[in-house]
Amino acid sequence: MFRSTLLAATALSVGIALGTFALRPHLVSADSKQSDTYEQLNLFGEVFEKVRTGYVEPVSDDKLIESAVNGMLSSLDPHSSYLNAKDFADMQVQTKGEFGGLGIEVTMQDGLVKVVSPMDGTPAAEAGIQAGDLISGIDGDPVMGMSLNDAVEKMRGEIGSSIKLMIVRGNKDPFEVTLKRAVITVKSVRWELEEGNIGYVRISSFSEKTDSGLRDAIAKLKDASKGKLAGLVLDLRNNPGGLLDQAIAVSDDFLGKGEIVSTRGRNPDEAQRWNAEAGDLTDGKPIVVLINGGSASASEIVSGALQDHHRAILLGTRSFGKGSVQSVIPIPNHGAIRLTTARYYTPSGRSIQAKGIDPDIVVEQAKIEQISEDNSRHEADLKGALTNKGGTAPDSGEDAVPNKPENNAAQPESKTPGKSDSKTSQKDQSKEKPVIGSEKERITQPELDYQLGRALDLLRGLALVSNQSSSN
Structure with missing residues (x-):
């Protein structure tokens, strides 16, 4: 493989030096395929020379x-x-978890730049850029006709400088968003303790420190819950992926045995397989993994491994479907090429390429809104209703009066029911909740995040069943 690549590169360099390829007949192999290859290389040399000498403006x-x-x-x-020397250096910095830019993972679709996902806490996320958005213009220049690298390079720039993106979102009219470039320092793992005993861990990308960050987060969750951690929500929504070895390490953190992922390329002899080692950071506690259309690549490896081993329940919507492996191959004195060299498969042998991973429980993201106050009547509201004596005799011979406020569980609040009151109430409640975690502000809002709320409900139910089973 490498020998043929070297030969092609040598022939290319000779063609460049001569302007065109002047291959003598005796140098061409009798094999028709090889002959066709040399003819195509000769075509490239001819086109190169004509562009070089005849284009309207000089081109290097x-x-x-x-x-x-x-x-x-x-x-x-x-x-x-292809990554030139600068792009290659930028990529190496990015995998270390710090880089300059807007904070979006992108790909190409129909000639436009498609947002795979915005990264937490970056200019893109703060500006409201969403997974699935299409970027049709950058600073007034149309994206159509640009390569992905050209578009990415145009979105980079001096820290603090502004950039305007034209966004196409679904059936809405295109709109412009102005962002300020910043140094993107990605803290790939964040955590929080919900309701005293349910852990929440958010992994925003898979960089070099993701596994160590996860181990630290779970240790702190066990500490904060005083050893009574009942379960874990692993949030991989809008996680565009990253390093393969980190995806394997994170999967291994929750699996005690079995295959994690396998890769199969062009040569069957080069297939690779990774297996889990003994040990589970959560000691077998139930796990719910949140995924959506922005969950791609490495996050799909983790989701697929935990799903196939029945180690976690996947909740949310179908993932992105990037099931291929890219190898970064340095080219000495130039840069590197990022080349798709294999497909990866989940432990059960599934390829998710262009298909994605379907969650076990489909939950679309939704906006939670209280319709109205609870003004329904209850037994305690009825005149002359019997009181609940709780199985013990009252201290005095007088029965409690059911319609007094202190005995009426259904007293409405003295305010006008409505949407604004509901929002105010939710805001106040979130402020009153204790903040336990690695951030100064809450990173979760279960009362506003419908998918997260359903994940927490599911874990509460599983913990309740587990407690009842153990008590019996």
Whole structure:
């Protein structure tokens, strides 16, 4: 494989030096396929020379070659591309968890830049950019006709400088959003304790420190719950993925044995398989994994492994469906190529490429809104209703009067029911809740996040069943 690549590169460099390929007949193999290859390389040399000498404006050889290489790679699939020296350095910085930009993971779709997901706490997330948004313009320039690398490069710039993106969202009219570029420091793992005994862990991406961050988060959750952790919500929504080894490590943190993921490429002999080692950070406690259309790549590896081993319940909506592996291959004295080299498969042998992972329980994201106050009447409201003596004799011979406020469980509040009151009440309640976690402000709002609320309900139910079973 590497020898043929080297030969092609050598032939290409010779063609560039001569302007066109002047291959003598005796140098061409009798094999028709090899002959066709040389003819195509000769075609490239001829086109290169005509563009170089005849284009309306001078173009550097470097730019022509880089564009040609990138075109060859990007024509294969949306994830293969050429990284020049600068892009390669930026990518290495990004995997370490700190980089400059807007904070969005993107791909190409129908000639436009598609947002896979915005990253938590970044300019893109704060500006309301959503997974699935299409970027049709950057600072007034149309994206159509740009390569993905060109579009990404245009979105980068000096820290603090502004950029305008034209956004296409569903059937809505396109609208413009102004963002300020910033140094993106991604804290890939955040945690919080809900209701004293349910852990919430948010993984926003898979960078070099994700596994160590997860281990630290779970240790702190056990501490905060005083050793009574009842279950865990693992939030992988809008997680665009990242490093394969980190996805494997995170899966291993919850699995005691069995396969985590396998990869299969062009050569069957190069298939790889990773298995879990003994040990479970949560000691077998129930886990609910939240996924949606922005959950891609590494987050799908974790979701698929935990689902196939029945270690977690997946809740939410279908994931993105990126089931391919990209190898970054450095090119000495230049940059690197990002090349799709394999597909990955879940433990049961599923390929999720272009299909995604279906959750066990489908829950669409929804806005929670209180319709009206509870003004219904109850038994305690009825005149002459018997009181609840709780199985013990009263201290005096007088029965309690059921319609007094202190005995009426259904007294309405003295305010006008309505939408604004409901929102005010929810806001006040969230302020009163104790903040337990690694952040100064709450990172979750179960009363406003419908999917998270359903995940917490599910864990409460599982904990209740478990407690009842153990007590019996």
